[in-house]
Amino acid sequence: MPAAADGGGSIACFHLTDTGNVTPDVRISGSDTTLTTGTLRSVWVDSADNYYASLDGTDAFLWFAAGANGNVAPSSTITGSNLTSGHPYRIITDASGNIWAVSYTRGTVAEYAPCASGTCNTAPSVVISGSNTQLNEPDAIAFDTAGDLWVATIGSNALIEFTAAQLVSGGNVAPAGNTISGDATDLNFPYDMAIDSAGNIYVANYLGNSITVYDVGHQSGNVTPKQNIAGAATLLSSPVGVAVDSASNIYVAQPGNLLSFASGTTGNVAPITNITGASALVDCGVGRMGITQPKQESIRAVRQIHAVVIRSVMQQRIMAGG
Numbered sequence: 001m002p003a004a005a006d007g008g009g010s011i012a013c014f015h016l017t018d019t020g021n022v023t024p025d026v027r028i029s030g031s032d033t034t035l036t037t038g039t040l041r042s043v044w045v046d047s048a049d050n051y052y053a054s055l056d057g058t059d060a061f062l063w064f065a066a067g068a069n070g071n072v073a074p075s076s077t078i079t080g081s082n083l084t085s086g087h088p089y090r091i092i093t094d095a096s097g098n099i100w101a102v103s104y105t106r107g108t109v110a111e112y113a114p115c116a117s118g119t120c121n122t123a124p125s126v127v128i129s130g131s132n133t134q135l136n137e138p139d140a141i142a143f144d145t146a147g148d149l150w151v152a153t154i155g156s157n158a159l160i161e162f163t164a165a166q167l168v169s170g171g172n173v174a175p176a177g178n179t180i181s182g183d184a185t186d187l188n189f190p191y192d193m194a195i196d197s198a199g200n201i202y203v204a205n206y207l208g209n210s211i212t213v214y215d216v217g218h219q220s221g222n223v224t225p226k227q228n229i230a231g232a233a234t235l236l237s238s239p240v241g242v243a244v245d246s247a248s249n250i251y252v253a254q255p256g257n258l259l260s261f262a263s264g265t266t267g268n269v270a271p272i273t274n275i276t277g278a279s280a281l282v283d284c285g286v287g288r289m290g291i292t293q294p295k296q297e298s299i300r301a302v303r304q305i306h307a308v309v310i311r312s313v314m315q316q317r318i319m320a321g322g
Contacts, residue, residue, distance in 0.1 A: 009036035011043055011051060011064075014258065019273040028064060030071025035062070042091045054091040054101060059083050061091060061099055063115065076114070080121030084110055090140045090192075098125070100141060102151065107135040109151060111167070130172025134160055134179075140192045144199050148177055152190040152203065157181060159190065159201065159214070182222025186212050192253075196244045200226070204242040204252060210234075211242060211252060211261070231268025235259060 010029030014022060028051070029035065038055030045051055049066035053074075060079035064072065078099070087105040094100060099112045110124040129135070137155030144150060147164035161177025180201075181187065188208030195201050199216040213227035229250070230236060241253030248263035257276035261269065 009033075009040060011035065011053065014275055017273070019275060022275055026069045028068055028070065028072060032071045032073045033062075033064075034060075034074060034077070041089050044092050046093045046097070052091050052093065052099065054088040056087050056089070059086055059088060061088070061101065061112070061115075076117050077119045078112055078115045078122045079119060082121045082123035083112075084108065084124050084127055089138075092141060092143070094143060095147070100149070102138045102141050104137055104139050104154075107133070107138060109133075109135065109138065109141060109149070109162075109170075111170075126167060126170040128162060128166070128170040128173065132172045132174045134158070134175060140190065142193045142195045142201075144195045144201075145197060146199075150177075150193065150195065150201065151175075152193045154189050154191065154206075157185075157187040157190065159187070159193065159203070159219075161219075178220040180214055180219055180221070180223060184222045184224050185214075186210065186225055186228055191240045192242050194243045196248045197246060198248070200244075200248070202242050202244055202250060204239040204254075206238050206240055209236045209238065211236065211239060211250060213266075227264070227266035229261060229265055229267070229269065233268045233270045234261075235271055235274065 010027055012024035013026040014024050035053065038058035038060060040053060041056045042054045043051065051064040051068060053062040055062065058079065060077055062074040063076045065075045087103055088101045089104045090102045092100050097114055099114060100109065101112070102109050108127055108129040111126040112122050112124050115122060134153070134156070135151065136153045138151045139154045140152040142150050149162045149167055151160050151162070153160065158179055158181035160175040160179045163176045166173050166176055186208060187203065187205060189206040190203045191206040192204040193201060201214045201219065203212045205212060208230070210228060210230035212225040214223065215226040218224065218226055235257070236252065236259070237254055239252050239254040243251045250261040250263070250265065252259040252261070257274055259271040260273045261271055
């Protein structure tokens, strides 16, 4: 399952079984890609290995078909006046192929039907927005195996769950699922999240320099994480992307390198792999992981685990204290 790294407006793929200063296997870059027409915020890869990218500034969702490489135009683009996810940050797809995007600045989560080809001015089919939603600077989203949608909010250091039933019509609804928040959770600027096939939730804490994991029995209230990967040996420094494979191995993206940890890792433990260096991460800033939902993985895909890093001005905004 490929994923990507942004080296100045491009998508590049790396095998996470490699380590050190490796050259990417795939790089989608160049003027035809339109990846430089806005700020690349997020990259996602679906179960068919199609690439999806969200652009801030120009507010667009790009789709590149599986096998894309080089200076290639996107297969389709969603943009225009109907796009309500202004400043889109995280973009993912659901089991039906619909696109879900979260807007950090507008405090919304929205669903869009895919654009088959060309440019589509697609209106969202579902929008979750309003004071009841508790979407306080939402920054990441992930589906669990029940089809519920979890949202990480950096404004309140919380993880909130909207049930599958709520996703049908959306609106100004209070989350009907669980909420994880409080000092015991160790959530500290939860910048990205992933959910494995058992329902465990993995969070990249940007300011906490950690990866925290909440199992199915610890996903309500002020709970202590089941796993907490943190400390000097981990090499974690402002992690901004996290993903898991079907065996619950953990992959982490952060400014300058990509790390991996074995399933069940907790504490101050060194990573198994560390992809770094000029060839691998040219101009690499902050990132997002693009591993597909575990329930959609295939054996072939698991053998091809990749990771995602993207560059974003979010890095500069955070460092400036804005």
